[in-house]
Amino acid sequence: MVVLDTxxxxxxxxxxxxxxxxxxxxxxKFTKDLLSVSIIAVQELYSGQSTKDPxxxxxxxxxxxxxxxxxxxxEVSQLAGEIARDSGETIEFADSAISATAITNGAELxxxxxxxxxxxxxxxxxxx
Numbered sequence: 497m498v499v500l501d502t503x504x505x506x507x508x509x510x511x512x513x514x515x516x517x518x519x520x521x522x523x524x525k526f527t528k529d530l531l532s533v534s535i536i537a538v539q540e541l542y543s544g545q546s547t548k549d550p551x552x553x554x555x556x557x558x559x560x561x562x563x564x565x566x567x568x569x570x571e572v573s574q575l576a577g578e579i580a581r582d583s584g585e586t587i588e589f590a591d592s593a594i595s596a597t598a599i600t601n602g603a604e605l606x607x608x609x610x611x612x613x614x615x616x617x618x619x620x621x622x623x624x
Contacts, residue, residue: 497530498522498622499566499598501607502537502590508559509546518624519559522606532564534597536590572596579616587612595619 500519508519522531538560546552576596580587591612598605604622605613613619 497532497564497601497603498526499594499601499603499605500531500533500537500563501594501605501609502533502540503608504606505533505537505541505556505559506544507608509552509556518606518608521624528562529564531562532566532601532603533560534566534594535568536593536597538565540590566597566601568593568597569600572600575600582617583615585615587616 500522504518504522508517511517541547541556541560547556572593573596576589576592579592579596580589583592595605595613595616597603598620599616599618604620606622606624607613610621613621
């Protein structure tokens with residue numbers, strides 16, 4: 497399984513689903529049932545102003561609709577807190593939650609910003 501960071505979805509939305517998006521490249525490598533997103537990434541996506549536009553929100557929903565949406569459970573929240581506590585540097589709430597989601601689900605994380613995640617123990621980053 498692969499957990500997609502929020503920026504993979506944003507890249508796809510900005511490129512209007514062209515074949516150049518990283519999500520399209522991942523869909524060529526993996527079956528759709530292996531691609532997932534954290535519910536925290538959904539929250540991040542909805543914090544953007546573009547979701548006020550019904551057409552853009554519809555496109556967002558169509559994009560994430562084929563992905564498995566992984567919940568933010570007690571186990572994930574505990575691990576996310578430990579990651580934030582033990583990272584040795586400031587880590588955003590969403591980044592610790594998304595990385596904990598990947599670890600808890602035995603998944604790789606696919607991101608366009610590896611520097612935010614490179615020092616997290618037990619996190620496997622997918623090289624794209």
